[in-house]
Amino acid sequence: MAIDSDPDILKTAIATKIEATFDRSDWMRLGMATNTVDVIRDHRRLLRSLDFGDDDYLMCIWDVLPDVLGETRQRGVKGVRFSKLDKVLRQLNLEKWLRENDPELHRQVFGDGTMPFLDDLEESEQATLDDIREYLQRIRHSVDDDPALAIGSAKELLESVLKSVLGLYGSAPDTHVDMPKLAKRANIQLGIDPAGVRGDEPGADSRRRVVGGLTAIVNGVAELRNAGLGTGHGVSQRPQVDQAMVKLAVSAAAIAAAFYRDLGEASSNEDW
Known part of the structure; x- marks a missing residue:
């Protein structure tokens, strides 16, 4: 999986899985795994939008993803680095879920099998x-x-x-x-x-x-x-x-x- 080539595709896949499957408990487990409980809990709309099924829920997910993934950009280094990616993928079991629910996005993230x-x-x-x-x-x-x-x-x-x-x-x-x-x-x-x-x-x-x-x-x-x-x-x-x-x-x-x-x-x- 060439995550450095297009980090937005990876983030799209993660956001898609979260939007489709997460409840409050899942968010707290992810926050504890990535040391971002405060980021998740203190976001002004994220958990409220989840609870009420509001239209801006996906945008709220994108708001917190950089912190959850440990996203950084370094001068002179091409692309984006995600220091917490392993922890996030371990929580999401992303590869299997994409393979079963979104084959095209699975191909873009994990390659051609x-x-x-x-x-x-x-x-x-x-x-x-x-x-x-x-x-x-x-x-x-x-x-x-x-x-x-x-x-x-x-x-x-x-x-x-x-x-x-x-x-x-x-x-x-x-x-x-x-x-x-x-x-x-x-x-x-x-x-x-x-x-x-x-x-x-x-x-x-x-x-x-x-x-x-x-x-x-x-x-x-x-x-x-x-x-x-x-x-x-x-x-x-x-x-x-x-x-x-x-x-x-x-x-x-x-x-x-x-x-x-x-x-x-x-x-x-x-x-x-």
């Missing part, structure tokens, strides 16, 4: 984890305009899904595991580690190659990030990466994350 695995992951049970949903949104927002953030977020997405599969949560010492070890442990736990595939099993060699490719994706995305192509390490002169490579990396990461998510959920259901 060339990353369907992000859709699949975002609708999954695992996406209810705040960190996973946040990484998915960051990838969407940055894949066109901030490739380093997209690659860094793809690595963090994979790391979060693998840790979820392994039941590693929080910041305890046992959660500090590098990506190759995480992938190895997840493969063993899920019964797909190439070393555990018997030679007499159907398609044994092919299965080893497929899982080896999956592991290579996980490790390759982590290595791109560690090489300075993604956010997460301080880099004074970040190497450039072409757009095709960025989309390949994040798409592959999303496919791998979806695979681990599906296999992890199936394994949990079997255990139950």
Whole structure:
């Protein structure tokens, strides 16, 4: 999603969802999430127009959106920045609502659907984890305009899904595991580690190659990030990466994350 190219389209989408679905409680939750409760409550018409269904309600929404989104313009920097966008999108679940209620506006905001695995992951049970949903949104927002953030977020997405599969949560010492070890442990736990595939099993060699490719994706995305192509390490002169490579990396990461998510959920259901 290239939000910097036309911020008014993004704001239109957000205002459309708010106008169609919000009540007072929704406004208060959004205000608490973005530290703008006073802005919302003190607007002279916003909540009154909502309560009475007045014609100026949409205009009132537009009045408060800059504060709610943390909108800023910086001299010498092209476009608008929304410092609170992640928090707003988390509250609104905007992508799914637009896809179901306004496909054309969805296309303008989120593109032409060339990353369907992000859709699949975002609708999954695992996406209810705040960190996973946040990484998915960051990838969407940055894949066109901030490739380093997209690659860094793809690595963090994979790391979060693998840790979820392994039941590693929080910041305890046992959660500090590098990506190759995480992938190895997840493969063993899920019964797909190439070393555990018997030679007499159907398609044994092919299965080893497929899982080896999956592991290579996980490790390759982590290595791109560690090489300075993604956010997460301080880099004074970040190497450039072409757009095709960025989309390949994040798409592959999303496919791998979806695979681990599906296999992890199936394994949990079997255990139950």
